[in-house]
Amino acid sequence: MTSNKSKGIAHELKSQVMILGGLVALMWILEFIDLFLFRGRLDAYGVLPRNIIGLRGILFMPFLHGGWPHLIANTVPFITLGWLVMLRETSDFFIVTAVTMLVSGMGVWLFGSPGFHIGASGVIFGYLGYLLLRGFFERNLVSILLSVLVGFLYGGIIWGVLPLQQGVSWEGHLFGLIGGVFAARFLSRKT
Template identity: 65%
Template structure:
Protein backbone atom coordinates (compact mmCIF):
# COMPACT_ATOMS: atom_id res chain seq x y z
CA UNK A 1 0.00 0.00 0.00
CA UNK A 2 1.55 3.33 -1.05
CA UNK A 3 1.29 6.57 0.91
CA UNK A 4 -1.71 7.85 -1.06
CA UNK A 5 -3.66 4.64 -0.50
CA UNK A 6 -2.78 4.74 3.19
CA UNK A 7 -3.94 8.37 3.46
CA UNK A 8 -7.20 7.51 1.71
CA UNK A 9 -7.76 4.54 4.03
CA UNK A 10 -7.20 6.72 7.12
CA UNK A 11 -9.53 9.42 5.76
CA UNK A 12 -12.19 6.80 5.05
CA UNK A 13 -11.84 5.36 8.56
CA UNK A 14 -12.09 8.81 10.18
CA UNK A 15 -15.18 9.57 8.10
CA UNK A 16 -16.76 6.30 9.21
CA UNK A 17 -15.96 7.04 12.86
CA UNK A 18 -17.41 10.54 12.60
CA UNK A 19 -20.57 9.13 11.00
CA UNK A 20 -21.04 6.54 13.76
CA UNK A 21 -20.53 9.01 16.61
CA UNK A 22 -22.47 11.78 14.88
CA UNK A 23 -25.44 9.50 14.23
CA UNK A 24 -25.61 8.36 17.85
CA UNK A 25 -25.36 11.91 19.21
CA UNK A 26 -28.02 13.03 16.73
CA UNK A 27 -30.30 10.28 18.05
CA UNK A 28 -29.66 11.45 21.63
CA UNK A 29 -30.65 14.99 20.71
CA UNK A 30 -33.67 14.05 18.58
CA UNK A 31 -35.02 11.80 21.33
CA UNK A 32 -34.60 14.55 23.94
CA UNK A 33 -36.21 17.20 21.73
CA UNK A 34 -39.17 14.90 21.01
CA UNK A 35 -39.41 13.95 24.69
CA UNK A 36 -39.53 17.60 25.81
CA UNK A 37 -41.69 18.99 22.99
CA UNK A 38 -44.12 16.12 22.50
CA UNK A 39 -44.10 13.84 25.56
CA UNK A 40 -43.27 16.37 28.32
CA UNK A 41 -40.52 14.15 29.70
CA UNK A 42 -42.60 10.96 29.83
CA UNK A 43 -40.10 8.98 27.75
CA UNK A 44 -37.82 8.96 30.80
CA UNK A 45 -40.08 6.24 32.22
CA UNK A 46 -38.48 3.91 29.66
CA UNK A 47 -35.26 4.06 31.66
CA UNK A 48 -33.98 1.38 34.03
CA UNK A 49 -36.32 0.79 36.96
CA UNK A 50 -34.37 -1.35 39.41
CA UNK A 51 -35.75 -4.78 40.30
CA UNK A 52 -38.95 -4.32 38.29
CA UNK A 53 -39.34 -6.58 35.21
CA UNK A 54 -40.54 -3.63 33.10
CA UNK A 55 -37.31 -1.83 34.01
CA UNK A 56 -35.23 -4.35 32.06
CA UNK A 57 -36.11 -2.59 28.81
CA UNK A 58 -34.18 0.39 30.12
CA UNK A 59 -30.91 -1.52 29.76
CA UNK A 60 -31.13 -0.83 26.01
CA UNK A 61 -33.10 2.42 26.11
CA UNK A 62 -31.65 4.38 29.06
CA UNK A 63 -28.50 5.64 27.26
CA UNK A 64 -30.71 7.41 24.72
CA UNK A 65 -32.78 9.20 27.39
CA UNK A 66 -31.76 12.29 29.37
CA UNK A 67 -33.41 14.22 32.16
CA UNK A 68 -32.83 17.65 30.61
CA UNK A 69 -30.88 19.44 27.92
CA UNK A 70 -28.22 20.29 30.53
CA UNK A 71 -27.88 16.56 31.26
CA UNK A 72 -27.56 15.84 27.54
CA UNK A 73 -25.05 18.65 26.98
CA UNK A 74 -22.92 17.36 29.88
CA UNK A 75 -22.84 13.89 28.25
CA UNK A 76 -22.33 14.90 24.61
CA UNK A 77 -18.68 16.01 24.63
CA UNK A 78 -17.34 13.13 26.78
CA UNK A 79 -19.30 10.66 24.65
CA UNK A 80 -17.76 12.04 21.45
CA UNK A 81 -14.23 12.34 22.85
CA UNK A 82 -13.97 9.06 24.76
CA UNK A 83 -16.00 7.20 22.14
CA UNK A 84 -13.57 8.29 19.44
CA UNK A 85 -10.56 7.32 21.57
CA UNK A 86 -12.08 3.84 21.97
CA UNK A 87 -12.19 3.62 18.16
CA UNK A 88 -8.54 4.60 17.66
CA UNK A 89 -7.11 1.10 17.44
CA UNK A 90 -10.08 -0.45 15.65
CA UNK A 91 -13.51 1.01 14.94
CA UNK A 92 -15.20 -2.29 15.81
CA UNK A 93 -13.82 -1.98 19.38
CA UNK A 94 -16.36 0.80 19.88
CA UNK A 95 -19.29 -1.55 19.27
CA UNK A 96 -17.86 -4.32 21.44
CA UNK A 97 -17.04 -1.98 24.33
CA UNK A 98 -20.44 -0.29 24.03
CA UNK A 99 -22.30 -3.62 24.10
CA UNK A 100 -20.36 -5.03 27.08
CA UNK A 101 -20.68 -1.77 29.00
CA UNK A 102 -24.37 -1.42 28.21
CA UNK A 103 -25.07 -4.91 29.50
CA UNK A 104 -22.94 -4.76 32.67
CA UNK A 105 -23.92 -1.20 33.57
CA UNK A 106 -27.61 -1.84 32.88
CA UNK A 107 -27.79 -5.12 34.79
CA UNK A 108 -25.79 -3.65 37.67
CA UNK A 109 -28.20 -0.73 37.96
CA UNK A 110 -31.23 -2.99 37.62
CA UNK A 111 -29.98 -5.30 40.38
CA UNK A 112 -28.45 -2.79 42.81
CA UNK A 113 -29.62 0.69 41.80
CA UNK A 114 -31.57 3.03 44.04
CA UNK A 115 -35.30 3.44 43.45
CA UNK A 116 -36.56 5.53 40.56
CA UNK A 117 -35.73 5.61 36.87
CA UNK A 118 -32.07 5.66 35.82
CA UNK A 119 -31.38 7.34 32.48
CA UNK A 120 -28.53 8.85 30.47
CA UNK A 121 -25.47 7.88 28.49
CA UNK A 122 -23.10 8.38 31.41
CA UNK A 123 -22.95 4.67 32.23
CA UNK A 124 -21.62 4.01 28.73
CA UNK A 125 -19.27 7.01 29.00
CA UNK A 126 -17.83 5.60 32.22
CA UNK A 127 -17.44 2.31 30.36
CA UNK A 128 -15.31 4.07 27.75
CA UNK A 129 -13.32 5.69 30.55
CA UNK A 130 -12.74 2.35 32.26
CA UNK A 131 -11.77 0.73 28.97
CA UNK A 132 -9.28 3.46 28.08
CA UNK A 133 -7.72 3.63 31.55
CA UNK A 134 -7.37 -0.14 31.97
CA UNK A 135 -6.44 -1.07 28.40
CA UNK A 136 -2.90 0.14 29.03
CA UNK A 137 -2.63 -2.15 32.05
CA UNK A 138 -3.89 -5.22 30.20
CA UNK A 139 -2.06 -4.67 26.90
CA UNK A 140 1.13 -3.11 28.28
CA UNK A 141 2.16 -1.55 25.01
CA UNK A 142 3.66 1.93 24.91
CA UNK A 143 0.79 3.33 22.83
CA UNK A 144 -2.01 2.01 25.07
CA UNK A 145 -0.19 3.02 28.28
CA UNK A 146 0.42 6.51 26.88
CA UNK A 147 -3.24 6.80 25.88
CA UNK A 148 -4.31 5.64 29.36
CA UNK A 149 -2.13 8.33 30.94
CA UNK A 150 -3.52 11.04 28.64
CA UNK A 151 -7.12 9.98 29.33
CA UNK A 152 -6.39 9.83 33.06
CA UNK A 153 -4.95 13.36 32.95
CA UNK A 154 -7.94 14.88 31.17
CA UNK A 155 -10.78 12.73 32.48
CA UNK A 156 -9.47 11.20 35.72
CA UNK A 157 -11.58 13.56 37.83
CA UNK A 158 -14.68 11.81 36.48
CA UNK A 159 -13.78 8.82 38.66
CA UNK A 160 -15.38 10.57 41.63
CA UNK A 161 -18.66 9.89 39.82
CA UNK A 162 -18.53 6.20 40.83
CA UNK A 163 -19.13 7.27 44.44
CA UNK A 164 -22.51 8.31 45.90
CA UNK A 165 -21.51 11.94 46.29
CA UNK A 166 -24.27 13.82 44.42
CA UNK A 167 -27.97 13.14 45.10
CA UNK A 168 -29.98 12.34 41.99
CA UNK A 169 -26.95 11.11 40.02
CA UNK A 170 -26.87 7.41 39.15
CA UNK A 171 -23.48 6.62 40.63
CA UNK A 172 -24.42 2.94 40.28
CA UNK A 173 -24.59 3.39 36.51
CA UNK A 174 -21.18 5.05 36.57
CA UNK A 175 -19.65 2.34 38.75
CA UNK A 176 -20.99 -0.61 36.78
CA UNK A 177 -20.24 1.18 33.52
CA UNK A 178 -16.62 1.57 34.60
CA UNK A 179 -16.50 -2.12 35.57
CA UNK A 180 -17.96 -3.02 32.17
CA UNK A 181 -15.26 -0.98 30.47
CA UNK A 182 -12.61 -2.81 32.48
CA UNK A 183 -14.08 -6.17 31.46
CA UNK A 184 -14.04 -5.05 27.82
CA UNK A 185 -10.41 -3.90 28.15
CA UNK A 186 -9.42 -7.33 29.39
CA UNK A 187 -11.44 -9.25 26.80
CA UNK A 188 -10.04 -7.19 23.92
CA UNK A 189 -6.45 -7.29 25.17
CA UNK A 190 -3.86 -9.34 23.32
CA UNK A 191 -3.21 -11.41 26.47
CA UNK A 192 -6.86 -12.49 26.71
CA UNK A 193 -6.96 -13.28 22.99
CA UNK A 194 -3.79 -15.39 23.21
CA UNK A 195 -5.36 -17.51 25.98
CA UNK A 196 -8.27 -18.43 23.73
CA UNK A 197 -6.03 -19.57 20.86
Protein backbone atom coordinates (compact mmCIF):
# COMPACT_ATOMS: atom_id res chain seq x y z
CA MET A 1 0.00 0.00 0.00
CA THR A 2 2.81 2.42 0.87
CA SER A 3 4.49 1.68 -2.45
CA ASN A 4 1.32 2.62 -4.34
CA LYS A 5 1.02 5.83 -2.32
CA SER A 6 4.66 6.69 -3.06
CA LYS A 7 4.10 6.04 -6.76
CA GLY A 8 1.01 8.25 -6.66
CA ILE A 9 2.92 11.10 -5.01
CA ALA A 10 5.79 10.73 -7.48
CA HIS A 11 3.34 10.75 -10.39
CA GLU A 12 1.58 13.86 -9.02
CA LEU A 13 4.90 15.66 -8.52
CA LYS A 14 5.98 14.73 -12.06
CA SER A 15 2.68 16.11 -13.39
CA GLN A 16 3.15 19.34 -11.45
CA VAL A 17 6.69 19.78 -12.79
CA MET A 18 5.47 19.13 -16.34
CA ILE A 19 2.62 21.64 -16.01
CA LEU A 20 4.68 24.44 -14.45
CA GLY A 21 7.70 23.68 -16.63
CA GLY A 22 5.55 23.64 -19.75
CA LEU A 23 3.96 26.99 -18.98
CA VAL A 24 7.31 28.59 -18.15
CA ALA A 25 8.84 27.09 -21.31
CA LEU A 26 5.95 28.56 -23.32
CA MET A 27 6.62 32.00 -21.82
CA TRP A 28 10.34 31.78 -22.62
CA ILE A 29 9.82 30.46 -26.14
CA LEU A 30 7.27 33.18 -26.89
CA GLU A 31 9.62 35.86 -25.57
CA PHE A 32 12.45 34.48 -27.70
CA ILE A 33 10.22 34.43 -30.80
CA ASP A 34 8.83 37.88 -30.00
CA LEU A 35 12.24 39.50 -29.54
CA PHE A 36 14.10 37.81 -32.38
CA LEU A 37 11.42 37.29 -35.03
CA PHE A 38 8.73 39.85 -34.31
CA ARG A 39 10.85 42.58 -32.67
CA GLY A 40 8.41 43.00 -29.78
CA ARG A 41 5.27 43.19 -31.91
CA LEU A 42 3.59 40.27 -30.10
CA ASP A 43 3.13 42.60 -27.14
CA ALA A 44 0.19 44.05 -29.09
CA TYR A 45 -1.67 40.86 -28.09
CA GLY A 46 -1.76 42.04 -24.48
CA VAL A 47 -4.79 43.65 -22.88
CA LEU A 48 -5.62 47.02 -24.43
CA PRO A 49 -8.06 48.76 -22.06
CA ARG A 50 -11.53 49.62 -23.35
CA ASN A 51 -10.79 48.43 -26.88
CA ILE A 52 -12.64 45.38 -28.22
CA ILE A 53 -9.48 43.94 -29.79
CA GLY A 54 -7.81 44.27 -26.39
CA LEU A 55 -10.09 41.60 -24.92
CA ARG A 56 -7.97 38.89 -26.58
CA GLY A 57 -5.21 39.94 -24.24
CA ILE A 58 -7.03 38.30 -21.34
CA LEU A 59 -5.78 34.98 -22.75
CA PHE A 60 -2.38 36.18 -23.99
CA MET A 61 -1.26 38.73 -21.37
CA PRO A 62 0.30 36.21 -18.91
CA PHE A 63 2.46 34.65 -21.63
CA LEU A 64 3.88 37.89 -23.08
CA HIS A 65 6.64 39.92 -21.46
CA GLY A 66 8.46 43.18 -22.12
CA GLY A 67 11.94 41.70 -22.45
CA TRP A 68 14.22 39.33 -20.56
CA PRO A 69 14.34 41.22 -17.24
CA HIS A 70 10.53 41.27 -17.09
CA LEU A 71 10.33 37.55 -17.87
CA ILE A 72 13.11 36.64 -15.42
CA ALA A 73 11.43 38.66 -12.65
CA ASN A 74 8.18 36.74 -13.20
CA THR A 75 9.61 33.23 -13.63
CA VAL A 76 10.68 32.40 -10.06
CA PRO A 77 7.51 33.66 -8.29
CA PHE A 78 5.34 32.00 -10.95
CA ILE A 79 7.01 28.64 -10.31
CA THR A 80 7.18 29.01 -6.52
CA LEU A 81 3.68 30.35 -5.89
CA GLY A 82 2.18 28.21 -8.65
CA TRP A 83 3.58 25.07 -7.05
CA LEU A 84 2.30 26.12 -3.62
CA VAL A 85 -1.16 26.51 -5.17
CA MET A 86 -0.81 22.95 -6.52
CA LEU A 87 0.23 21.44 -3.19
CA ARG A 88 -3.22 20.25 -2.15
CA GLU A 89 -4.55 19.43 -5.61
CA THR A 90 -3.20 20.14 -9.06
CA SER A 91 -6.72 21.02 -10.20
CA ASP A 92 -6.66 24.00 -7.80
CA PHE A 93 -3.86 25.47 -9.92
CA PHE A 94 -5.99 25.44 -13.07
CA ILE A 95 -8.98 26.99 -11.33
CA VAL A 96 -6.94 29.70 -9.58
CA THR A 97 -5.07 30.45 -12.82
CA ALA A 98 -8.29 30.73 -14.85
CA VAL A 99 -10.05 32.90 -12.27
CA THR A 100 -7.09 35.26 -11.86
CA MET A 101 -6.51 35.53 -15.60
CA LEU A 102 -10.15 36.46 -16.10
CA VAL A 103 -10.45 38.89 -13.16
CA SER A 104 -7.04 40.49 -13.78
CA GLY A 105 -7.62 40.77 -17.53
CA MET A 106 -11.15 42.16 -17.22
CA GLY A 107 -10.08 44.56 -14.46
CA VAL A 108 -7.27 45.88 -16.64
CA TRP A 109 -9.55 46.08 -19.67
CA LEU A 110 -12.18 48.05 -17.74
CA PHE A 111 -9.97 50.27 -15.57
CA GLY A 112 -6.40 50.05 -16.87
CA SER A 113 -4.24 52.91 -18.02
CA PRO A 114 -3.80 53.35 -21.79
CA GLY A 115 -1.40 51.02 -23.57
CA PHE A 116 -0.87 47.29 -23.79
CA HIS A 117 -0.66 45.39 -20.50
CA ILE A 118 1.46 42.23 -20.58
CA GLY A 119 3.13 39.82 -18.19
CA ALA A 120 2.40 36.98 -15.79
CA SER A 121 2.42 39.21 -12.72
CA GLY A 122 -1.39 39.47 -12.61
CA VAL A 123 -1.53 35.70 -12.28
CA ILE A 124 1.33 35.75 -9.75
CA PHE A 125 -0.58 38.26 -7.62
CA GLY A 126 -3.60 35.98 -7.99
CA TYR A 127 -1.58 33.09 -6.57
CA LEU A 128 -0.44 35.39 -3.77
CA GLY A 129 -4.02 36.43 -2.93
CA TYR A 130 -5.19 32.83 -3.04
CA LEU A 131 -2.41 31.56 -0.78
CA LEU A 132 -2.66 34.45 1.69
CA LEU A 133 -6.44 34.16 2.13
CA ARG A 134 -6.84 30.39 1.90
CA GLY A 135 -5.87 30.06 5.56
CA PHE A 136 -8.44 32.69 6.52
CA PHE A 137 -11.27 30.99 4.62
CA GLU A 138 -10.41 27.40 5.55
CA ARG A 139 -9.35 27.98 9.13
CA ASN A 140 -7.27 24.84 9.42
CA LEU A 141 -3.72 24.70 10.72
CA VAL A 142 -2.02 23.61 7.48
CA SER A 143 -3.70 26.34 5.40
CA ILE A 144 -2.97 28.99 8.03
CA LEU A 145 0.71 27.97 8.24
CA LEU A 146 0.97 28.08 4.44
CA SER A 147 -0.62 31.55 4.42
CA VAL A 148 1.88 32.76 7.04
CA LEU A 149 4.82 31.25 5.11
CA VAL A 150 3.71 32.88 1.85
CA GLY A 151 3.15 36.19 3.65
CA PHE A 152 6.67 35.99 5.08
CA LEU A 153 8.31 35.05 1.76
CA TYR A 154 6.27 37.15 -0.68
CA GLY A 155 4.30 39.65 1.39
CA GLY A 156 6.63 42.47 0.38
CA ILE A 157 5.39 42.42 -3.21
CA ILE A 158 1.95 43.53 -2.05
CA TRP A 159 3.07 47.12 -2.71
CA GLY A 160 2.85 46.26 -6.40
CA VAL A 161 -0.92 46.85 -6.25
CA LEU A 162 -0.30 50.58 -5.80
CA PRO A 163 0.50 53.00 -8.65
CA LEU A 164 4.03 53.66 -7.41
CA GLN A 165 6.13 52.70 -10.42
CA GLN A 166 5.84 54.05 -13.97
CA GLY A 167 5.41 51.40 -16.66
CA VAL A 168 4.15 48.69 -14.28
CA SER A 169 0.60 47.43 -14.61
CA TRP A 170 -0.41 47.90 -11.00
CA GLU A 171 -3.99 47.40 -12.20
CA GLY A 172 -3.09 43.88 -13.34
CA HIS A 173 -1.51 43.24 -9.93
CA LEU A 174 -4.50 44.60 -8.03
CA PHE A 175 -7.14 42.72 -10.00
CA GLY A 176 -5.00 39.57 -10.01
CA LEU A 177 -4.87 39.75 -6.21
CA ILE A 178 -8.64 40.23 -6.09
CA GLY A 179 -9.09 37.24 -8.42
CA GLY A 180 -6.92 35.14 -6.10
CA VAL A 181 -9.06 36.11 -3.13
CA PHE A 182 -12.21 35.10 -5.08
CA ALA A 183 -10.57 31.78 -5.94
CA ALA A 184 -9.60 31.20 -2.29
CA ARG A 185 -13.18 31.76 -1.22
CA PHE A 186 -14.56 29.56 -3.98
CA LEU A 187 -12.14 26.68 -3.33
CA SER A 188 -12.09 26.86 0.47
CA ARG A 189 -12.68 23.62 2.30
CA LYS A 190 -13.55 24.25 5.90
CA THR A 191 -12.64 21.46 8.27
